Amino acid sequence: MTTTSVEATGRASDGGAAGGKPAAPGRDARRRRALPGSASRWTAIGFAAPLLAYLAVFYAYPLWRNIELSVHDYTVRAFVQGNPAFAGFEKYTEVFASDSFPTALLNTALFTLVSIAFQYAIGLALAVFFHANFRLSGVLRALFLVPWLLPLIVSSSTWAWMLNSDNGIINSVIESFGGTQINWLTSPDTALIAVITANIWLGIPFNLVILYAGLQQIPDEIYEAASLDGVTARQRFWRITFPLLRPVSAITLLLGFVYTLKVVDVIWIMTTGGPGDSSLTLAVWSYREAFGTGQPDFSPAAAIGNLLIVIALVFGFVHLRMQRGWEKS
Amino acid sequence: MTARSWPKTVLGVVFTAFMLFPVYWMVNVSLTQTGDLRRSDPHWFPTDPTFEGYTSALSQQLPALGTSLGIGLGCVALTVVIAAPAGYALAVLNLRGGRALNFLLLVAQMIPAVVMAMGFYAIYVRLGLLNTVWGLIVADSTIAVPFGVLLYTTFMAGIPRDLVHAARIDGAGAWRTFTRVVLPVSRNSTLTVSLFAFLWAWSDFIFASTLNRSGEFVPITLGIYQYIGNNTTQWNAIMATAVVASLPAAILLVVAQRYVAAGVTAGAVKD
Numbered sequence: 001m002t003t004t005s006v007e008a009t010g011r012a013s014d015g016g017a018a019g020g021k022p023a024a025p026g027r028d029a030r031r032r033r034a035l036p037g038s039a040s041r042w043t044a045i046g047f048a049a050p051l052l053a054y055l056a057v058f059y060a061y062p063l064w065r066n067i068e069l070s071v072h073d074y075t076v077r078a079f080v081q082g083n084p085a086f087a088g089f090e091k092y093t094e095v096f097a098s099d100s101f102p103t104a105l106l107n108t109a110l111f112t113l114v115s116i117a118f119q120y121a122i123g124l125a126l127a128v129f130f131h132a133n134f135r136l137s138g139v140l141r142a143l144f145l146v147p148w149l150l151p152l153i154v155s156s157s158t159w160a161w162m163l164n165s166d167n168g169i170i171n172s173v174i175e176s177f178g179g180t181q182i183n184w185l186t187s188p189d190t191a192l193i194a195v196i197t198a199n200i201w202l203g204i205p206f207n208l209v210i211l212y213a214g215l216q217q218i219p220d221e222i223y224e225a226a227s228l229d230g231v232t233a234r235q236r237f238w239r240i241t242f243p244l245l246r247p248v249s250a251i252t253l254l255l256g257f258v259y260t261l262k263v264v265d266v267i268w269i270m271t272t273g274g275p276g277d278s279s280l281t282l283a284v285w286s287y288r289e290a291f292g293t294g295q296p297d298f299s300p301a302a303a304i305g306n307l308l309i310v311i312a313l314v315f316g317f318v319h320l321r322m323q324r325g326w327e328k329s
Numbered sequence: 330m331t332a333r334s335w336p337k338t339v340l341g342v343v344f345t346a347f348m349l350f351p352v353y354w355m356v357n358v359s360l361t362q363t364g365d366l367r368r369s370d371p372h373w374f375p376t377d378p379t380f381e382g383y384t385s386a387l388s389q390q391l392p393a394l395g396t397s398l399g400i401g402l403g404c405v406a407l408t409v410v411i412a413a414p415a416g417y418a419l420a421v422l423n424l425r426g427g428r429a430l431n432f433l434l435l436v437a438q439m440i441p442a443v444v445m446a447m448g449f450y451a452i453y454v455r456l457g458l459l460n461t462v463w464g465l466i467v468a469d470s471t472i473a474v475p476f477g478v479l480l481y482t483t484f485m486a487g488i489p490r491d492l493v494h495a496a497r498i499d500g501a502g503a504w505r506t507f508t509r510v511v512l513p514v515s516r517n518s519t520l521t522v523s524l525f526a527f528l529w530a531w532s533d534f535i536f537a538s539t540l541n542r543s544g545e546f547v548p549i550t551l552g553i554y555q556y557i558g559n560n561t562t563q564w565n566a567i568m569a570t571a572v573v574a575s576l577p578a579a580i581l582l583v584v585a586q587r588y589v590a591a592g593v594t595a596g597a598v599k600d
Contacts, residue, residue, distance in 0.1 A: 043503045044422035048430070051415035051478060058471055059437055062448025069451060079454060126344065134334035140345045142586055146352055149578035151532035153550045154571040157557060158355045161564055169354060172370050201351070262441030265534045269554070287443045290450070291539045298447060305444035312439045 069302035076296060084299075091303040098300075100277050100285060108261070108281040111196055116256040118200045120249070123207025128241065130208070131215045141212070148205035156269035159198040160185060163270075185271050188278035195267045195279050202266065203259075207252055214248030215241070247323070254319045258312050268292070282308050355575075359383065359568035366564050382565030383573075390570050393552035396462065397531050400548055401577075403466035404530035405523045408473040412522060413515070416481025417507050421493060431482070434475040445471055446539040453540060460544030468536040473526035484518040485511060524585045531577050549574045 045052075070091055078084035095101060130141050147155060162169050163184035171181050184194040218241065226236055242249075264287045267273060273280035273288055280288070282304055290301035358366070359382050360375035418424040419431070449468050450459070458464035488511060496506045512519070537551045547555070553574060556567050 041425055044418045044424040047414040047418035047422060047503070047507070048424050050411045051418075051430075051474070054411050054474060055433065055437070058467060059440075059445075062445055062452060063440070064448075065451045066444055066448040069447060079451075082455070129337075129341070129344070132334075132337060134337035134341065136338050137341060140341045142582065143345050144348060145582060146349060146578070149528065149582055150352070150575050151534070151550055151578070153532075153534050153553050154355070154575050155351065157553060157567060157571060158351050158358075160557075161358060161568070162351060162354055167367055167371065169371050176370070201348075204348070258439050262443070264441075264443050269534070269557075283441055283443055286441075286447075287535070287539075290443070290447050291542075298451070302444075302447055305441060305447060308441050309439070309444060312441075313436070316436070316439060 066302045066305060069298050070300075070306055072299060074298045079296075079298065087299065091299045092307075095300050095303045095307070100280060103277045104280045104282050104285045107192060107277075107279060108283075110192065111199070111263070111267075111281050112257060112260045114196050115199045115203060115260050116253060119203035119207045119256060120211075120253060122200070122204050123252075124211050124245075124249075126204070126208045127211035127215055128237065130212060141208070144208055145205050147202055148209075152202070152265040153269055155202060156198065156266045159194075159201075160270045163194050186275055188275050191271045191275060191279040195270050198270060199260065199263065199266050203256060206259075207256065210248060210252045210255075211245065214245050214252075217248075218244050250319065250323065254315065257315055261308060261312055282311075352575075355568050355571055359565055359572050361565050363563065363565060379565070382563070382567075382569035385563065385566045386569040386573065389556075389566075390549060390552045390573070393547055393549045394573065396546040397548040397550070397574075400462060400466055400469060401527040401530045403462070404469045404473065405526045407466060407470045408477045408526040409519060409522060411470075411474055412477030412481050413512065413519065414507065415478045416485050416515075416518075417511055419478070419482045420485035421488070421506075421511060422503065431479070434478055437471075437475045442472070442535040446535055449536070449540055458540075460541050462541075462544075462546055465533075465536060465541050465548070466530070468540055469530040469533050470526070472529045472533070473522070477522040477526065480522055481515065481518055484515055488514055521585070524581055528577060528581055531574075 071087060071089070072078075072084035073087040073091070074084045126144070130137050161167075163171075165171060165181060165183045165186060168184070170184070175181060182190060184190050222240055222244075223236065226240055231239070262283050263281070264283045267279055267281060267284045268287060271279045272292065273284040286301045286304040286308065288301075289297045289304065357373075357375050358371075360378040360380070361372065361382075362377060362379050363381065365372060365377075419427045424430065445468070449464070453459045453464050492510060492514070493506060496510045501509065531548075532550065533548070534550045534554065537548050538554060541547055541551065549570070553567065553570050556563075556570060
């Protein structure tokens with residue numbers, strides 16, 4: 001799910017880019033130290049206590065239960081009686097050995113990389129376009145947020161109906177140009193393309209908002225100086241805008257990656273990962289094993305889920321490392 | 330702005346129309362006669378609109394809309410109650426280990442919802458919280474709480490120290506300073522956090538479809554999902570429900586545009 005607000009986008013990039021340092025800028029930090037008679041440590045802990053308790057009970061405990069699920073053999077009966085057999089890493093090896101694993105891994109890579117590549121490129125192009133500040137640009141930019149704010153079930157079912165083989169508007173347009181009917185969601189060749197297309201559409205507003213905010217941080221003087229030097233529009237983009245936007249681009253791509261990796265709704269509602277495994281990603285596979293069939297199979301589902309967390313964290317840390325490297329250079 | 334900006338405006342309108350076509354299509358289908366739904370060349374405009382989709386949608390989905398409203402409001406309350414004091418502790422009271430906590434919150438946002446859903450399912454089975462509205466409120470709040478804390482922290486760090494000092498010198502304790510000074514000043518952050526907490530709870534599908542599948546009160550997202558499963562012929566009713574379910578997002582876009590912008594600038598003005 002693309003969960004970051006208009007305001008948080010700019011802010012989130014601050015926090016993330018700086019490797020999770022306190023949100024206060026240096027100026028405030030200096031004043032903070034000067035604060036006389038500041039509240040005792042215990043007062044601070046008291047105010048943070050609800051959050052700490054919340055994180056322990058509603059984050060750490062579910063995650064712990066999830067790890068526990070993945071190293072036991074939880075059948076439905078064991079679930080109710082609470083006496084599952086310990087399985088060690090058996091469920092993980094089962095997952096890796098499964099026929100669905102290579103397909104799901106490849107689909108996850110394609111779904112995430114193709115989605116964020118197009119979302120980023122289109123989002124950046126639109127951000128540059130809207131940055132020119134023409135008449136109505138503010139209103140139109142606000143309208144671009146609509147796909148992002150709609151409940152995913154709404155947009156996914158709308159796309160499913162548009163892509164319907166017999167009655168969908170997209171096939172109707174293709175046929176009116178002399179093409180033949182394409183079974184977007186029911187053919188193994190096109191199901192992944194169809195869900196990627198819908199997902200790109202969903203992610204464009206998010207990329208547009210962050211990149212637009214990034215563009216506004218670039219000082220006008222730089223562009224003015226460049227225009228005095230007679231720089232062309234193309235040079236201006238590749239020599240000024242794009243390099244100066246690099247930190248914002250990096251955080252956009254990282255957030256896009258993390259959000260796309262965990263997408264379930266869109267794919268589940270449009271294709272349920274099918275036909276067969278043709279649009280199955282790791283997240284959807286996990287959902288399908290646990291909740292998607294009449295036979296809930298929580299242990300492998302939890303193993304796949306934990307694998308997803310590891311992938312997300314690895315990319316998060318790689319990103320932080322790269323960020324630090326850039327700051328030094 | 331000169332006359333030269335007009336071509337860009339036209340281009341912008343074309344882009345926006347292209348982008349919003351699926352939204353238009355949802356509205357168009359919701360107004361289509363049931364008999365016309367199965368045409369191989371769908372009508373591009375609702376020339377002969379019908380509200381039968383809306384009447385059947387509302388007659389069946391009204392309770393689900395009420396449930397979603399309740400869950401959304403519950404989620405807002407829970408999120409603000411936890412996030413606001415935590416932001417105060419992190420930004421104003423210099424909580425020890427604040428860096429680590431901030432980092433944890435960033436990591437928390439990376440965890441896939443499906444993983445959380447399984448953990449909650451395993452816990453709720455034992456506690457008998459499956460298929461309850463309370464269980465869903467708690468699960469939905471996990472989407473908004475880390476975001477809320479980060480947002481409050483960022484905003485509260487920008488509140489001038491002099492303001493907090495003045496309250497302290499007047500003899501206000503940490504709690505009074507929080508409720509009388511910091512919270513009122515952070516009003517726009519509260520609005521932003523609330524609006525997004527509500528919208529995410531309203532839009533949630535994964536927690537609803539896993540933790541509340543056979544409950545007495547199902548939220549609207551699940552209502553639509555079950556609708557799709559039950560009668561695939563009545564797409565005008567499905568799309569009508571979808572239009573109704575989109576209303577909070579539409580309202581948010583009109584209202585929050587202003588408040589979100591206000592929240593961003595408020596910190597800078599008071600310095």
